[in-house]
Amino acid sequence: MTAGYQARPKIVLGHPNRIEALAMTSTAPATPCCTLVGAGPGDPELLTLKALKAIESASVLLVDDLVSQAIVALAPAQARVIHVGKRGGCPSTPQAFIEKLMIAQARKGERVVRLKGGDPFIFGRGGEEVERLRRAGIAVQVINGITAGLAGVSSLGLPLTHREHAQGVVFLTGHAKVGGSTDWAAMATMAHRARLTLVIYMGMSQAAALAKALMEGLPPDTPAAVIQDVSLPGQRHIATTLARLASDIARHKMRSPAVIVVGDVMAALAWADPPAQTADLAAAAG
Numbered sequence: 182m183t184a185g186y187q188a189r190p191k192i193v194l195g196h197p198n199r200i201e202a203l204a205m206t207s208t209a210p211a212t213p214c215c216t217l218v219g220a221g222p223g224d225p226e227l228l229t230l231k232a233l234k235a236i237e238s239a240s241v242l243l244v245d246d247l248v249s250q251a252i253v254a255l256a257p258a259q260a261r262v263i264h265v266g267k268r269g270g271c272p273s274t275p276q277a278f279i280e281k282l283m284i285a286q287a288r289k290g291e292r293v294v295r296l297k298g299g300d301p302f303i304f305g306r307g308g309e310e311v312e313r314l315r316r317a318g319i320a321v322q323v324i325n326g327i328t329a330g331l332a333g334v335s336s337l338g339l340p341l342t343h344r345e346h347a348q349g350v351v352f353l354t355g356h357a358k359v360g361g362s363t364d365w366a367a368m369a370t371m372a373h374r375a376r377l378t379l380v381i382y383m384g385m386s387q388a389a390a391l392a393k394a395l396m397e398g399l400p401p402d403t404p405a406a407v408i409q410d411v412s413l414p415g416q417r418h419i420a421t422t423l424a425r426l427a428s429d430i431a432r433h434k435m436r437s438p439a440v441i442v443v444g445d446v447m448a449a450l451a452w453a454d455p456p457a458q459t460a461d462l463a464a465a466a467g
């Protein structure tokens with residue numbers, strides 16, 4: 182138990198999402214616990230109140246690198262902030278090490294917050310961490326965050342679903358090798374038939390291969406968009422089509438972190454795009 186903390190009897194609350202008993206006490210938790218907190222895409226104003234409370238009451242924070250500095254700054258001054266995670270291609274802290282660290286800190290009686298970009302359960306390895314913590318006898322709470330794809334499209338004033346254009350939405354990782362486990366052509370065929378919006382995370386490095394595979398099931402003129410640095414001061418986007426996706430990414434120097442969105446709901450973006458922004462992007466592309 183950390184010196185100075187006073188153990189509190191565990192309070193049993195009615196709703197499983199109430200986390201006061203576990204992570205929001207200012208004293209050390211009676212049961213070793215860890216809270217996975219979704220930090221959203223970057224703008225602190227997109228945090229939930231629950232996430233903010235958990236961050237403000239943490240004594241140890243393990244922070245992924247897509248979490249913005251403005252959000253990390255909300256942690257108490259005396260809290261220990263440990264940066265883990267990786268950014269495209271750089272060496273990462275091994276997942277097993279992160280999990281061991283969470284377990285060790287929770288057992289020491291720290292109020293552990295695992296701060297993850299977007300939502301912990303959307304491509305955030307949150308599921309793996311919950312399983313590992315529970316196996317170690319650590320109580321886990323998960324606080325949702327706004328996932329980057331949803332925030333990005335909403336920030337452009339567009340919906341991911343629309344009665345007229347999209348009957349559903351699929352969140353996909355573009356990280357898996359094309360030709361590997363995801364059958365992109367089948368996904369595209371289904372998206373075309375069922376009128377689904379595709380939101381692709383981690384797809385920038387192989388956008389050309391992804392677009393080619395998707396065009397096996399979707400028309401080349403299917404509207405698409407790339408939204409970079411969602412909710413951050415440097416947010417930018419392009420409106421394009423599947424056929425032009427890779428060349429437009431290169432021409433406008435779009436880079437990670439970014440989400441690629443494919444589907445008819447994005448058609449409105451081309452009409453809504455203010456000419457000034459198109460000019461800005463062209464200028465940025467040199």
Ligand SMILES: C[S@@+](CC[C@H](N)C(=O)[O-])C[C@H]1O[C@@H](n2cnc3c(N)ncnc32)[C@H](O)[C@@H]1O
Pocket residue numbers: 222223247297298299300301302303304305327328329330333381382383384408409410411412413437438439440
């Ligand atoms: C490991 S995934 C984590 C996703 C995260 N859990 C979420 O729900 O948004 C990382 C990918 O999410 C997307 N991403 C995360 N934050 C972003 C942001 N602020 N702007 C654009 N894309 C973002 C990018 O596709 C990035 O490569």
